[in-house]
Amino acid sequence: NAGVTQTPKFRILKIGQSMTLQCTQDMNHNYMYWYRQDPGMGLKLIYYSVGAGITDKGEVPNGYNVSRSTTEDFPLRLELAAPSQTSVYFCASSYQRIAATNEKLFFGSGTQLSVL
C-alpha cells in the first residue's frame, strides 16, 4: 500500500514565488490534514478537510490555500512565499476524526521547503 504520498520531498523557493504541495492517499480516508513543523517545535495544523468539497482552517492558515476536489487528493497552495514559511510540511489522513475509536493519523513522508 502506498498510504499517504507527498511530493516534492524538497523544494527551494524565492520570496514571492508560489507553489503547490501535492498530497494523495489511497486508503479512502475521509479526513485529511496539512501540518507544518518548524525546528524545535511541534506540528501545527494549517488546514484540514473532512471530505471532498469541504475544507477548514487550522491553527496557522495564513499564506496558504487548499482544495479537496476528490477524496484522494488534498493539495496545499503557497501564494507569495515568505521566509516564515520555511518549514517541513506533513500531510496526514484518517478514516474518521482523529482518535475516534482508536483511529490514528497516517502521515506522509514530508516536504522540506526553504524560502530564500
Added chain:
Amino acid sequence: EDKVVQSPLSLVVHEGDTVTLNCSYEVTNFRSLLWYKQEKKAPTFLFMLTSSGIEKKSGRLSSILDKKELFSILNITATQTGDSAIYLCAVDVRGGANNLFFGTGTRLTVIP
C-alpha cells in the same frame, strides 16, 4: 489556550539505559493523548491513552496517563540505538477535526 509541554527537550543516553519522557497538558475537553515516534521522516503512531492508570505496553515501550495531574510518561527500557528519534506527544480534544495539539517533542539520542 490549549497547551502541550514535553520534557526534557533532548536527552542523550547509553544503550541499555532506561529513559522516561514526560508530557504535560492543559486543554479544554480532553479526549485522549497520543504518542508518536518521529525518525527521519513521518511520525509513526505508538500509543493512544484515554484512561488514567492503565498502562499501554509494546515491547520495551510503555506509557501511562494521569488525568488528575494532567500528564503522561513514556518509558523505554533497555534502550537501543534504533530508539534514537524525536518522540511527540499530542492531545486530542473534543469537538471538530482541528483538535490534535502537538508538543515540541523530546529528541532522544542513544549512543552505543
